[in-house]
Amino acid sequence: MKYDESNPWKNALTQLRNTAEIIDLDKNIQKILEKPAKTLITSFPVNMDDESIEVFEGYRVQHNATRGPCKGGIRYAPDVNLDEVKALASWMTYKTAIVNIPYGGAKGGVVVDPRKISVNELKRVTRRYTYSVIGMIGPERDIPAPDFNTTPEIMGWIMDTYSMIRGHTELSIVTGKSLELGGSLGRLEATGRGVHIVMEEALKQQKQSSKNATIAIQGFGNVGSNFAQIAHQNGGKIIAVTDAHSGCYNPEGLNIPEILDYVTKNPNRTVEGYPNAEIISNKELFTLDVDILAPCATQNQITRENADKIEAKLIVEGANGPTTPLADSILNEKGIVILPDILANAGGVTVSYFEWVQGLQYFFWDENQVNEALKKILVGAFAEVNQMKEKYNTRDFRTAAMALAVHRVARAIQLRGIFP
Ligand code: GLU
Numbered sequence: 229m230k231y232d233e234s235n236p237w238k239n240a241l242t243q244l245r246n247t248a249e250i251i252d253l254d255k256n257i258q259k260i261l262e263k264p265a266k267t268l269i270t271s272f273p274v275n276m277d278d279e280s281i282e283v284f285e286g287y288r289v290q291h292n293a294t295r296g297p298c299k300g301g302i303r304y305a306p307d308v309n310l311d312e313v314k315a316l317a318s319w320m321t322y323k324t325a326i327v328n329i330p331y332g333g334a335k336g337g338v339v340v341d342p343r344k345i346s347v348n349e350l351k352r353v354t355r356r357y358t359y360s361v362i363g364m365i366g367p368e369r370d371i372p373a374p375d376f377n378t379t380p381e382i383m384g385w386i387m388d389t390y391s392m393i394r395g396h397t398e399l400s401i402v403t404g405k406s407l408e409l410g411g412s413l414g415r416l417e418a419t420g421r422g423v424h425i426v427m428e429e430a431l432k433q434q435k436q437s438s439k440n441a442t443i444a445i446q447g448f449g450n451v452g453s454n455f456a457q458i459a460h461q462n463g464g465k466i467i468a469v470t471d472a473h474s475g476c477y478n479p480e481g482l483n484i485p486e487i488l489d490y491v492t493k494n495p496n497r498t499v500e501g502y503p504n505a506e507i508i509s510n511k512e513l514f515t516l517d518v519d520i521l522a523p524c525a526t527q528n529q530i531t532r533e534n535a536d537k538i539e540a541k542l543i544v545e546g547a548n549g550p551t552t553p554l555a556d557s558i559l560n561e562k563g564i565v566i567l568p569d570i571l572a573n574a575g576g577v578t579v580s581y582f583e584w585v586q587g588l589q590y591f592f593w594d595e596n597q598v599n600e601a602l603k604k605i606l607v608g609a610f611a612e613v614n615q616m617k618e619k620y621n622t623r624d625f626r627t628a629a630m631a632l633a634v635h636r637v638a639r640a641i642q643l644r645g646i647f648p
Pocket of ligand 1: 580
């Protein structure tokens with residue numbers, strides 16, 4: 229039977245099993261990591277503007293809480309499903325272990341297209357979803373954050389709902405909040421900034437520079453646009469960007485500040501209609517002969533269908549799960565280096581950790597402090613992943629990153645022991 233690579237949870241288990249074999253993981257620990265610790269499926273009614281009632285489905289999955297409170301974003305998408313959320317929750321367990329911050333992994337999702345409902349409906353969906361998961365979340369229990377299609381504004385509504393029900397203002401119930409509500413300086417850009425830091429470390433290792441490196445970016449949301457801006461500021465030549473609606477291409481390099489300005493002013497927040505570039509599709513973007521390809525949209529973008537058409541030298545994963553295990557094998561065979569999501573996009577959760585700490589202490593840092601601390605953690609994590617790469621002689625960074633993560637989580641499980 230053909231391996232079904234469209235299921236992210238199946239792919240996450242494949243990654244875990246590949247790693248387990250290489251590091252000779254204790255089978256008992258593997259059994260624990262193969263199941264999420266807690267899963268909640270909720271259906272909740274919401275009053276719509278036209279006075280009808282819509283019933284929405286939502287999820288919260290806590291994969292593992294051994295190293296600390298669970299941490300992970302909430303995504304809003306019409307096609308989000310439980311297996312996707314399980315996979316994303318497990319990647320949070322590994323991601324937080326790689327950057328060695330005291331968290332376990334979680335993720336949430338609501339089946340909704342936020343563009344198809346009004347702001348007031350979105351607010352009510354968010355508040356009612358928060359109410360449905362309130363027994364699971366909390367600053368020492370599970371701390372949500374933004375993910376695909378969720379924003380600082382939505383985090384503010386979650387914080388308000390939780391705080392009203394608990395009877396006191398709780399800053400650290402979510403991260404990725406607006407600055408006025410206890411958000412952290414640098415959080416909005418953190419994931420894109422982290423992608424850039426990890427990319428620079430990899431290029432340095434290959435004795436190359438990011439100056440004039442040609443870059444193609446899939447996704448122009450929070451991660452893709454911030455990565456584009458930072459790469460552009462540092463001399464990178466971004467020749468293509470795409471979003472869910474369209475794409476821009478210029479082999480001489482795109483004017484990123486102008487595109488960002490265009491997108492911000494466009495009510496649909498898309499690059500569609502930007503006049504000073506050629507149009508390019510996602511499919512074409514993946515085949516460009518560039519130094520760096522950055523998938524910054526969603527999972528399962530590089531599959532067995534298109535992996536052999538990829539000409540980039542380095543892939544840096546801003547999105548979660550953009551490359552399937554089958555595509556990984558093809559790319560490894562071709563000698564294309566992949567900087568995996570659980571390392572490359574860990575900047576977001578790292579600054580979320582700083583935000584959580586600041587909220588718990590009611591003491592806030594300046595932006596330099598945040599950015600310096602972020603860089604130190606990511607540079608250190610890249611070096612530790614490299615040590616694993618050498619120790620286990622893995623040809624790819626994903627297995628090395630997973631080895632580091634699984635070692636840390638397994639050690640924590642062993643030290644705590646099994647209750648009762
Ligand atoms: N959703 C982001 C991620 O996948 C951030 C999670 C967080 O900050 O908790 O890493």
